[in-house]
Amino acid sequence: MRFVTGALEEVAALAPGPYDYIDCCGVLHHLASPEAGLRALASQLARTGGLGLMLYGTYGRSGVYPVQEALAQLVDDLPDADRLAAAHRLIAGLPDTHLLKRNPLVHDHRKGKDAHLYDLLLHRRDRSYRVPELAALLSTAGLAPLAWLEPARYAPETYLADPALRRRAATLPDLERAALAERLSTTMGKHVLYAGFADRPAVATPDPGADGSVLVLRGLDPATVAKGLKPGGMLKAEIDGAAYRAPLPALTTAIVARIDGRRTVAEIRAAIAAAGIDAPDADGFARQVRTLFAAFAGINRIMVRHAG
Ligand SMILES: C[S@@+](CC[C@H](N)C(=O)[O-])C[C@H]1O[C@@H](n2cnc3c(N)ncnc32)[C@H](O)[C@@H]1O
Incomplete structure (x- = not known):
């Protein structure tokens, strides 16, 4: 294994592929152009290769972006130490009805570490995606989702008890099913998925029940x-x-x-x-x-x- 440090936009020059697998966890949503970053990675992916991705999810981060934007309005011009102190004071005074306080899934600002709080509320370049937006981002690089993790999280049936609605959900195409699951859960603050080229040759999925x-x-x-x-x-x-x-x-x-x-x-x-x-x-x-x-x-x- 060879370690190379650099900007992923430069991967073609720094560490050219093609690779069977590329992992990119929590990076694209911090780039000036996630599309350009993704294209750079896709350019080094083998035709049948897989790309593992983690990108922020919009609904599960409810409350985060209004606070980021409020802090940008109030203290963006101050040194980092002052922005941090201001963030502590601002969240301490938020009403209990604020979305951030009502979101049980976001903990980073409660961990007591300034790095976590800074990353959550003071990062200057941070965006999030809903499933259809994520699929649209992938398509700009010729990619499509292959699998979402955990699969049951992206299955509408996990959130639908009504048999008639379950039957309807079962007839939807894969991507629409994932988008529906996201709307029914609203808890996804991170999307973890595998993607591959939309036009890649079909790869046989191994049969778990096979003798071998x-x-x-x-x-x-x-x-x-x-x-x-x-x-x-x-x-x-x-x-x-x-x-x-x-x-x-x-x-x-x-x-x-x-x-x-x-x-x-x-x-x-x-x-x-x-x-x-x-x-x-x-x-x-x-x-x-x-x-x-x-x-x-x-x-x-x-x-x-x-x-x-
Ligand atoms: C939220 S961290 C994720 C780190 C790690 N992948 C993980 O999952 O724990 C985002 C990382 O992206 C890196 N990063 C930001 N812009 C980048 C770029 N253009 N090329 C490569 N890495 C970048 C940052 O330095 C930071 O380490």
């Missing part, structure tokens, strides 16, 4: 998870106040306990049979693995890699 697939749990200890799950029940999680519920297969406990990031699905099935646990045939087992995978993938807690 290797499952990897992310940030979870298999033994602890297996203990906490009821086979045939629901996986339950909370996404910024919204309840995530996903069905789990009968063999959940047995499968999860054996996921170690090395064993293939076929090896897990063999290990379960060897333990004397009643397991279905290969097809039935693959279906159970797919259901289990879908449940954990919704909250970005599982990945699949093909052993081959």
